[in-house]
Amino acid sequence: MRWGVLQFPGSCDERDALKACSLLGEARLVWHEERDLGDVDAVVVPGGFSYGDYLRAGAIARFSAAMEAVAAFAQAGGPVLGICNGFQVLCEAGLLPGALLLNEDLRFHCRQLELIDDDGERLSIPAKHGEGRYYAPEDVLDELEANGQVAYRYAPGQNPNGSARDIAGVRSRAGNVLGLMPHPEHAVDPLTGSTDGLKVFEAVAAAGARA
């Protein structure tokens, strides 16, 4: 499997994402001006502050050449993972439902926390963001839950940002696009305390295999 990791001006987690992907296959960076994703089987939109997060986080990255290619790739069923700023970009692009708002307490939080996936498994993964409060209208939240689109929740008492229904990550209706605020790419080596992040990348790879 060959992964493409997007790189915008202002991205800062693309190297860790590249490293994580390279543990599961081949991986290369995709510069934001590139339009050809023909050689990749899965795409990661990494964390950081694309285009300075001017206007709103993710709002400008959405119009980049690479994101136009990612939208076409996703519509064709290709697996896409958006992490933190990447999640914000995917929401702005309309590839995922909802939006990410300023943390409820206006503080930037950076810490290891626990997520619970669809199967009830707990993953220990760091989160670091100031704008991660997941929001969608109540009827959309009901729909996401009914369709099994809530991929990850913060473990009880560990919601760092006031996200609706403790939602940390959601997937598209078709299942091939996944976004989450915490950083699985920072939890792939025992050196940093947890390798649970690999499970997120594996889930994306599996979604691609099914599509």
Next chain:
Amino acid sequence: MTRARVLIRPKEGILDPQGKAVERALPALGFEGIEHVRVGRMVELEVEDPERIGELCEKLLANPLIEDYEIERLDGAA
């Protein structure tokens, strides 16, 4: 060119922590009796075709899921 101003604010019902923080700070400065503070942003621009401002608000300047916007033309053209 038409000069215009776009005011963007969080939709009613969406928690606006910036507005809350400002609201909580006011009494400490002696400003009592102020509530429902909302913090948004303002974009000024000059545009050839003012009919397109709505479209660009929908697509870029605002996120209609979470924000409302108002367009104000500044050159007196109604």
